[in-house]
Amino acid sequence: MKRLLVLAFIFSILFTTSCDALSGLTGSSLKIGLVTDVGGLNDKSFNALANTGRLDAAKDFGVQTSVIESKKQEDYVPNLTTFAQQNYDLVIGVGFLMTNSVWKVAKQFPNVKFAIIDGAPADDAGKTENLPNVANLFFKEQEAGYLVGVIAATMAKDKVGKATHNTVCSMGGIPIPPVDHYIAGYQDAVKTVSPSTTILNGYSNDFVDQAKGKEVGLNHISKNCDILFQVAGGSGLGYIAAAKDKGVYAIGVDADQADVAPGVVITSALKRVNKAVYNTVKSVKDKAYKSGDNFFSIANDGIGYGKLDPIVPANAKAAAEQALTDIKSGKIVPKDTVQVKG
């Protein structure tokens, strides 16, 4: 008992003497805070990309930065508030789940700049209200879906390599807008480029369960699908695993997933969240911060398609490049509603 009292005593001494060590980041350089949504930093999707952007910015611009991973939706407001209370210069919220939370906190801290990835501040009634200290970083996922859809459709109709059945498919995590936009663009491209191609769609109803994702994939493959587009985070890796097992092709999402399964992943639908974060940090540093809607699309290199596997033929690449130009010029406007629900 005595030994423990001594220990506790020592602890409290050490504690009080380091009181100033806990005031968080100190110093004169900019402070950038990132709050992830409940998916966590290792979600192989938005949070991870945003984090990459943050770390790159920290390296290049010498800013100080911190991250808080949210565990429940209840945490968004206090997490954002924690950074705001400590006078961070920029607080970035990852995800559409946070639109109301950012609205609340941004209103209370008008001197702190915020950014939301994939959303705009929404008031308690659910209506969008742009605020002067919030930058809404929107991505046109349907454009990315369209690009990879062009590649998939070209390969399917020309029966390239193992894609012999003229059938393509996709799997979403859950049917929410950011997921469905990708799928909508994908399906739109396929219907435009190759109306004869069969389109399948499904959902794993989960962003973590790889076994489930794999089962959906195997199911689609049994229905002749040769090119599988995953839009389901961790669960989507299972979808890709199905393609790998059965020797067909897959398409990654958000980040370039060519390394997940070389020879299987023919390209990825890129959503350069990291670039958006990086640019926003830069804009704060350069005092060029722009609140309100900031669109990241093909036009400003926020959207693209990933590394092409050698199997992808030249005409598919050319078609994708053409689509890129056309979307940029406004000639093509990819649909954002899913047609084949599955």
Place this chain on the structure above:
Amino acid sequence: MSIEVLLGAGVLAATLRLATPIALAALGGVITERSGVTNIALEGCMLMGAFFAIFAADKTGSLPIAILVGLVAGMALAGLHALAAITFRADQIVSGMALNILALGLTSYLDYELYGTTGTPADLPGVPTVDLGSLSAIPVLGGAFGHQSSILWVTFLLVIVLELFLFRTVPGLRLRAVGEHPRAAETVGIDVRRTRYWAVLASGALAALGGVYLSMAVAGSFTDGMTNGKGFIGLAAMIFGRWRPLGALVASLIFGYGDALSVSLQGVSIGDLRIPVQLLSTIPYVLTILAVAGFVGRSRPPAADGVPYESEGH
């Protein structure tokens, strides 16, 4: 809606695949509970197995070593539980839950530190599948069994081995005695604590094998929290199976079937009605409740289950 969707080879094959990790966790549960220790840390043991197998596969490139390391990791976690539950007579539920959180935190932490930016490597050794060759031509069943992971077959084997062990061998009888009447068992000279330690360690290894299956055979990679509750479903299967290996297998298969249906029924419509995909996902759970409710009689755990034991003159 065709019969193929409900009973085709594809659905049955999926059933087997989905049931495997649950069955392994359930087997782990059976062993430990039969010896009188509640181990709800099986989910954590699965996760440890899943991560450390990938880690070892990455570092050594050897499948056998990877599997071994995975099993050892699961046993290590289970060992902590055994220490708390048997030696220190701690509350077994809290200990189990604490270890689950520990496993989740530890594996997620290591995953991020080691593979955070790159993801786990793509070129890991795979788990061999067992190809039944010409037998696959048998209608329905041939397709179901014809091309499955070797771990699946190992699981079937383990079910039989454990069923025989528990109910047809003397050591198995001793283990059950420890679970039913520890005091009487001790009087007869059985070392209660040592038996329980072995049982808990074995359960850790079994659950870990389930995790190894998920990460090495199904996914080929590791993602945080990838076991996603399968350890707990395994516990439910154990209870459903009345604490018998064969029963646990049947229960796991029923759950696996429901899970497989939730995938195969996507897109299928009955007339004009399409079942929403989200509701399809409830099938395995509803099915399990209905199946258990359909059986007559109560499920009774081993009498001294979950109660810490202290021997005479301790």
Place this chain on the structure above:
Amino acid sequence: MTLASSAPPTGPLAAPSVRQPSAQWAQGPAVPVISVLVALFIGAIFVLISGHNPIRAYAALILGAFGSPYDISETLVIAVPLTLAGLSVAVAFRTGLFNIGAQGQLLVGALAAGWTGSQFPDLPGILLLPMTLVSGVLGGAAYGAIAGWLKATRGVNEVITTIMQNYIVVFVMHWLLQDGPMSAPNALGTPASSPIGAGAILPIIIPNELVPLSRLHAGIVLAVLAVVLFWFLLWRTSLGYELRAVGLGARAAAQAGIDPRRRMILVMAIAGGFAGLAGMIQVSGLFHRVFDGFSSGFGFDAIAVALLGKNSPIGITLAAILFAAFARGGTLMQANASISSHLVEVIEALVLFVIAAETIVRAIAGRRGTPAEALA
């Protein structure tokens, strides 16, 4: 529950031993506190290995939870639903039933409350708030009663039922809110229901001048009342006496009291009611609508909260505050001490683990308890 007990195990995997409320707790609040310190010590080693400063980390932890009025208010915001969920689990434990379904019951309560609150948005608070509250409680109670009924009539182990029920409600909620009958198109980007009427909102009880930005709402009052109700029910009513007696294995009490099947259904309904109230509070006090996937994890943590709190009203409340402190303090550990959120989890797990194995601490402290004490 002693080894000599021959009561039919109504428990699931194993109904944990139901302890006397005050004996163990009175014996040593010191022991759990010391357990926490021991665990933190081990955690400090982990932090060191990961290359960070443990003192800074723990300072952040404590300050994050209790350092300022805002922090305390946030800790309480988490503690409120957790306490209620803990009561839900505990009331079942007292009868020897294992309620793993607090999470599912919480969500059903939330859905019911959210529906009622949004269906009649123009009703005044004096009507709408009680209606919303009753909906939440009844919703959770009904869900719990299903598990009780299945056990009473078909012998289905409640562990199985409640685990399954937890998953079922999550998926049903997905459907209801994503594109089903309860979904409300909005700019929130995330599937959510229509907002509840102003009358259904539990107001913030701390004025902005006192603690700016506080989110602490009147739900805390409801939680305190619930704790009192829990105590009253179990220690001041004959039903409560009977429930506790049954939980301790007293066959005579079981036979003299109400029909055991009715009892099972009633207890699970009461348990569900507590959890449903937690869900209603999250909707009425915090979010003002139902969000898909909110309030995850309360039901699960509630099991540990109930057990750590020895199924007693004060114990549960304190355990809930401990968990909430970790959740809240963990945030600051990440923000200010750059500790990975997963390391925070590891430390939390260590604390839990060591508290569970109290006897480890007794041994270190040089006080070897008697076997009976250790078992009790």
